[in-house]
Amino acid sequence: MQFGILSGRRAAALAGILALSVSSLAACGGDDSSAATTSDGLTKLTLLRSTGGTFEAIYIAQEQGFFKDAGLDVTIKAGAADTSQNVPSVLKGEAQLAMTDIGGLVKAGAEGLDVKAVAQIQASSDDIAQSDGLLVAKNSSISSPADLEGKKVGLPVLGGNLQMVAMYSVEEAGGDPSKVDWVALPTDSLQDAVNKGQVDAISTFATFYTTAVADGLKPIDKGGQELLGDPQSLIFADSGWLDDNADVAQEFVDAFSKGVDYANKNPDAVRAVDTKYTEMDADTIANRDISPFDYSFDTEAVDTAAANFYKYGITDNDVKGTDLLWSDAPTD
Known part of the structure; x- marks a missing residue:
């Protein structure tokens, strides 16, 4: 059974954007798909990263130099704040690769957009302290996700991975996630919104989460640790481009995997990227827990996430998550 949660103008806008993508962009997949090269013979690729993090x-x-050693000249650009909106850019050939989370991938697949994930970046893990989830004000009487029935919960984006995990938390606690009023608010205003009583709870992530906890907000669930292995960020490409450039895609994945291994062994390198490309303050960068990077998908977790998006009514069409992975994507 589906829970009907996305309604009104926001749902219509989302449907309109994706419908436009299906009708006007699907034919673009694979067009002009031969890989361009530099004067040095390197294959040129453009990758759209997230604006929030996990791109280190x-x-x-x-x-x-792992990309260059693989014969690649990769240009990394900031993509859309809502990474699901990177899908049209890839389908139009403005970029060959882009970041999103499992939500962006599943929503694209559910709308018939022909994209595939080529590598994971990070997945939910219990290797470090919790870094995302549902929070309430320190004087709130809410103590469980089940208590959120009839309450208003703020999120950075409606229909994304954070909402799916929060809805799962409510259901696992014995509540009905369809009876929660989910609202989108700017990420940096979520903490103020719950403290001022504008919402009853929030779901947030990364430094926004750790800062809010340090300031006294109370966690009421395990966040992503409710669904271990859930892909929180990944890299995808147009299926037509992958068909025509499988060797290039494999070279990219192999080089990226070396970057993942290096990042996991050298946290100072991760902090250096944070300093250069994020707006985190120096103290946060120096002291934050760094989630492990993992380029290999947990196929069971991918299928579970996709099933949840349909179950909770975030997508109208049921898709199998592993059907959205490139045939050569690394998996556990």
Whole structure:
């Protein structure tokens, strides 16, 4: 059974954007797909990264020369704030690769957009302290996700991975996620919103989460650790481009995997990327827990996530998550 949660103008806008993508962009997949080269014979690629983080291993692969050693000249650009909106850019050939989370991938697949994930970047893990999830004000009487029925919960984006995990938390606690009022708010205003009583709870991530906890907000679930292995960030490409450039894609994945291994062994390199490409303050960068990078997908977790998006009514069409992975994508 589906939970109906996305309605009104926001749902219509999302449907309109994706419908436009299906009708006007699907034919673009594979067009002009031959890989361009530099004067040095390197294959040119453009990758759209997220604006919020988890991209450190990509820059490290570039800085350590792993891409160049693989014959690639990779240009990394900031993509859309909502990474699901990177899909049209890839389908139009404005970039060959882009970041999103499992939500962006599943929503694209559910709308018939022909993209595939080529590598994971990070997945939910219990190797470090919790770094995302549901929070309430320190004086709130809410103590469980089940208590959120009839309450308003703020999120950075409606229909994304954070919402799927939060809905799973509510259901696992015995509540009905369809009875929660999910609202989108600017990420940097979520903490103020719950403290001022504008919302009853928030779901947030990364430094926004750790800062809010340090300031006294109370966690009421395990966040991503409710669904271990859930892909929180990944890299995808147009299927037509992958068909025509499988060797190039494999070279990219191999080089990126070296960047992941280097990042996991050298946290100072990760902090250096944070300093250069994020707006985190120096104290946060120096002291934050760094989630492990993992380029290999947990196929069971991918399928579970996709099933949840349909179950909770975030997508209208049911898709199998592993059908959205490139045939040569690394998997566990």
